[in-house]
Amino acid sequence: MLSGRGVSVSGPAAATVPGGLTVSATATRRAAATDSSGFVVLTRGGETRRIPYWLHVSARALAREPHAVLRRPGTYRGNTRRGKSIVSSYRFPSGSSSLGLRAHLFGPELVFRLILRGRVTNAGARVLSEAPGVSVSPRLVRAGDEDRLTGYAGLPLRLNPYEASFYGIEPVVGVFRPAPGEYDLVFDTGSRRVAGPFTFRYWVNDTTPPSARLLTRTLRSGSPLRLRVHDRGSGVDPTSMVARVDGRYRRVLYGSGRVEVVIGRLAPGRHSLLLIVADYQETKNTEDASKTLPNTRRYSTTFFVR
Structure with a gap:
């Protein structure tokens, strides 16, 4: 029926209907990686039936x-x-x-x-x-x-x-x-x-989100919040970082394991911080994981402006 490039497809010259039809495909050891397709054509009198087939040869290089x-x-x-x-x-x-x-x-x-x-x-x-x-x-x-x-x-x-x-x-x-x-x-x-x-x-086996730690709990108004983040597995993904201070989103800067959150000028007193950070394994996690976003840390803490 078909042959070439080390691949051949063959079948019987006649078939009984109803009944089975066996079509065989073989590839030599030197066959190239290729796709092959065609039709098994059945005819009887003026009737024709075309049965499509496709095969792929994988030559592992x-x-x-x-x-x-x-x-x-x-x-x-x-x-x-x-x-x-x-x-x-x-x-x-x-x-x-x-x-x-x-x-x-x-x-x-x-x-x-x-x-x-x-x-x-x-x-x-x-x-x-x-x-x-x-x-x-x-x-x-x-x-x-x-x-x-x-x-x-x-x-x-x-x-x-x-x-x-x-x-x-x-x-x-x-x-x-x-x-x-x-x-x-x-x-x-x-x-x-x-x-x-x-x-x-x-x-x-990276199943643990990054760690996060606030470095300075009391700071002057206008100074940035500084934190250290670390991940022993796949590493911290900087693009995953989101920070909110008192519920408002703030700009995040990252480099060499240190995070700065630009908070601007805040009133003296106590304020809240939420930092969200993930690792690179999280980019591969899907809904098949044990839970949603298992490699993402939600770090909540408070700090003071004097």
Whole structure:
């Protein structure tokens, strides 16, 4: 019925109706990754029936990539210039270009192997920094198979519908309640021109929101409120921060673990503060999590203006 590029589809020359019809598809070891489609055509006298079929051949190229094993969570360095350019697309789910992601990454990629054992709630990684001119895009897949993304969480997207920038692009990938086994964390590039050094953070079982602590409880009118925030897992997400003083929204500044809330001039006396802050794992949490926004801290306290 159909053959070519290492793929063949065949069926019997005749069939009995009513009855079964077996159509077989085979692919050789050298078959290229491809889609094939067509029709099984049944005829009897002047009657014709066309039964459509579609098949996809997955030729796993990622299995040929060298990789380093990440044995524990932490901060790591990589350099995509040292990688190979073997894989250019990651699928299932596919169609990520409609969400603003590049469908093909033709530059060199760097692969790190994750080994998840036992019961794991979540795991993930995010790009912390890139050298000037460098642009890397992470993906998370089952080991050795670029056609087995860990769902939409394996794409660098914000997936939490309760946060701002839903479906926005963010260099964070993860997996939610993964099966035990091996996974590949891939950092790919659009071209060799943008390949180079970068750093990233890898975490497992980040189920705790960031901590927050007010540094100065008494201050002069016009001085900013200062706080320290910290997250040991995926790290503090600065874009998640919201502050309200006496119920009114205030501007928030963040850098190196310190937060400043611009409060302006307030009357002397006692005032209230609400600071909302989340980590990067929260960008991957969905309604399948144990509760809404489990990695978001709502820190309430009071302070005094003299």
